[in-house]
Amino acid sequence: MNRILKTTAVAAAVMGVVGIAEARDQLRIVGSSTVYPFASYVAEEFGATTDFPTPVIESTGSGGGLKLFCSGAGDDTPDITNASRRMKPSEFEICEANGVTDITEAFIGYDGISFAQSADNEPMDVTREQLFLALAAKVPVDGELVDNPYTKWSDVDASLPDRKIAVYGPPTTSGTRDAFEELVMEAVSEEMSEYGGEGYTDIRADGAYIDAGENDNLIVQRLAENKDAFGIFGYSFLEENSDSIVGSHVDGVEPTPENIGSGEYPVSRSLYFYIKDQHAEDVPAMYEYANMFMSEMMIGSEGYLRDIGLIPAPEDVQAEARAAVEGKTALQLSDLN
Template sequence: MNRILKTTALAAAVMGVVGVAQAQEREQLRIVGSSTVYPFASYVVEEFGVTTDYQTPVIESTGSGGGLKLFCEGVGLDTPDITNASRRIKVSEFQRCQDNGVTDITEAKIGYDGIVLAEDASNEAVNFTRKQLFLALAAKVPQDGKLVANPYEKWSDIDPSLPDREIEVYGPPTTSGTRDAFEELVMEAGSEHFDIYGDEGYTNIRQDGAYIDAGENDNLIVQRLQENTTAFGIFGYSFLEENQDALTAATIEGVEPVPEAIGSGEYPVARSLFFYVKNQHADSVPSMYPYVNLFMSEKMIGPMGYLKGLGLIPLPEKMREQQREDIENREQLKLSDLK
């Protein structure tokens, strides 16, 4: 009798564990991250909800840095499953993930994007060099062999060929991958023209009102440019694609931000777009990999894919195939990959 009772109790305990495991599954995929990747991911989210039996994922635009911070908080259903990024994960962010137990991550590169400097369509296109943009936006600039607080008030103060207008630039906040990429590709590159900054590069952006933090919603930057027609805005190419009638894009180093130039790297302010998958959630969130496979499919990221129509610049065919293979194998991102 005691043996029967013990067996019954054991069976009940096992069923209880199974019940808890089932309760710990989450039907809805949770996605955070980049405002630049957000329009592409949102399209996939909606398509996924309509064409599969899974619930439509929950997606939030938090910026690349904000998304990676949430993603790396730990493993558990109260943390995101996927984070989008308009730049590659930093070594410090990867290490934070590792420290918090997020040790199995797969990186997916979805395509290319260009960072655009644009103004209202009533203006003629301006050609900027990265040196000029650096001098306009750096917190400190060289004057008489010293670094001083940026004194430039108008673009024409830097170069007479530039507009005789106040320097006003609406741009992303420090949590944004677009901001990170702009600092690297424009500010750091611009500072290399001046020996006074040394070998490290200088990326500090002025905070005296010339650069205006416009938040994570790039659509708001577009709206502000229509209200303030003398200002410029910084955002991803997809927002230019969506608002071509309302905006005029500047050329950088004489190169227009067009898909061919962005994809080839000729446009000097081009970057790759990513999302990161928390593989440790795969069993608990059954919809995760079906969503990832849809995102990486030819009908989404291919040359004739839906996302190209939204402004995504496709990867070369061999690279797309390699990315899909990495996803299929759940290739684990390593620290050495980032160095």
């Protein structure tokens, strides 16, 4: 029995090495639901204009994609992962521990997080503090932190509508969720004495915030079904569905490409994809695809991706990001700190 097990283990190891060494034409991409529409557009163009097949892209969320990406450097692991936030130092360390030791970061532009509702409603503009008080698990009442008692928006602020608080949003694996927690929850709570200057990011789990999964299109559909509800998702989905949903001003600033690109809109974030350079030799399509994605034709100020919601970076920033990909510049842990 031991000899059989030993022989099986050796055979599996040999097959694994062969699998890694075999060239593969089709790219495997995972990651952010926010970056997914942009990556899909590039993938379709790549499949139509090159000799390589259209890449396979799976929308797993930023955190889920990075977990898969960092799981190893074998043929059964993704070549690229999309992210609507930057890789965390802890994720980089997990990559290194699992043998993913050569990564290039590709910065593609900006996006804003929209807080939107059905266009059948009157616009409801909010502040980040109002969003925090509506969605935090614990909020200050009479100087004490208590379980969130607010059930209607008018409970949070009398100027807001007398509507039930119901917000469809992304799960914990999503980069959109990470960015919302950082740019809204953490930023607001650090200014509140009750939290002692520490950022508080716990979102209530009593039904007011509804985990709607990684597919932002489903959130848009649910807003059509539930007119009282709001949704949290990337700006590109707001732009694509402007006939049926309307975004809120946040802290008095409208979510527009200009305001997002300038950073004036307070809930803006950067978008990336990460390239597993150890696959470059065995997956020749990888850098052909990456260079197309980073081209002026795609992410430039007049690029195709602008038409579907990407907010282009300034030209000098684009040039620097493009050079990093073309030069296969290795990401360092110190870059993320």
